[in-house]
Amino acid sequence: MYSIEEFDRQGMHFFRLKGEGAFVEVCPERGGMITAIHIADEDLLYMNEETLFDLDKNVRGGIPVLFPIAGQLRGKQYEWEDRVYQMANHGLARTRPLEVAGQSCGTDHAEITLVFHSTTETRVSYPFDFEMQLTNRLAGGKVTILQKVTNRSAGPMPICPGFHPYFAIRDKALELETAATTYFDYNGHKEKPLTGKLEMAGLKESVIFEGGSVKAAFHATKDLAIEADEHFRYTVVWVEGDAPFVCIEPWVAKNEALNTNEGLILVRPEQPVVLEVNFYLENRS
Structure with missing residues (x-):
């Protein structure tokens, strides 16, 4: 039987989805982010707790x-549409609290749904009325994130979202299985061959390759499966010095998409778009 627990830590409220020896922790106050995943006897995610509990800092982890x-x-x-707007790196949701919209659990799953609505404040930098529902689900050793985006405006609404997982991978010589054969290295602004191993040690900037599954x-x-x-x-890979993590990030589009219009999803009024990402571990063959 799966279950959902609530707990407080250092002044923040968390939800823990539990079942079959696994758990997922979610913090609505921190942009609805998953802060911990424990599956197959492993902790998948890195977390710098100092940044998690300091609201003036961007969270490094989860x-x-x-x-x-x-x-x-x-x-x-x-x-x-001929107007200039300001938008912080990675958008609006990660620095704002999300509301709990619902939760459920049973014999085969536990899930929590959070919601982020447009406000007068968000419309200053993103001139659209929207609702973004985020469902985090634990089932059968797999973690699923479902993102449902509804446009409440009169015209099409551009989005190019993504997720920024900090995986607890220490080896910066990353072994990968992907359909991509090349990657773009933002450190030297060059396209390079991708042969199954990606050396990230010492790189300040990220790299990107095609395909969101890896x-x-x-x-x-x-192996970690995304x-x-x-x-x-696209998948973006990023490290930060010797910190014990590797970020492997599924993105809809590249940097600058709101300016280039390349790869944007145009959400039509009252025609929701649903995006899905799954994470799990499997034994190496």
């Missing part, structure tokens, strides 16, 4: 939710 954009905009601005060596005996639906056309 799975930050990047909405309505993933990535950066030059000068942190973009133009839409397998990576979690350690000597287990299954993203067709909306996620």
Whole structure:
């Protein structure tokens, strides 16, 4: 039987989804992010708790939710319908609290749904009325994130969201299984061959390759599998010095998409778009 527990830590409220020896922890106050995943006797995620509990800092760890954009905009601005707007890196959701909209559990799953609505404040930088529902689900050793985006405005609404998982992978020579044969290295702004191993040690900037689904060596005996639906056309990989994590991030589009209009999803009024990402571990073959 699966269950959901609530608890407080250092002034923040959390939900813990539990079942079959696994658990997922979610913090609505921190952009609805997953802060911990424990499956197959492993802790999947890195977390710098100092940043988690300091509301003045961006969280280094967990799975930050990047909405309505993933990535950066030059000068942190973009133009839409002949007006210029300011937008912080990775959008709006990750720095704002989400509301709990519902939760359920049974013999085979536990899940919690959070919601992020447009406000007068969000419309200053993103001139649309929207609702973003985020459902985090634990079932059968797999963690699923479902993101349902509804446009409440009169015209089409551009989005290019993503997720920013900090996986507890120490080896910066990342072994990968992916359909991609090349990657783009933002450190030298060059396209390079992708042959199954990606050396990230010493890289300050990220790299990106096509396809949102990928397998990576979690350690000597287990692989981490990321299954993203067709909306996620790219995977971004990023490290920060010697910190014990590797970020493997499914993105819909590249940096600057709101300015280039390349890869954007245009959400039609009252025609919701649903995106899905799954995470799990499997034994290495």
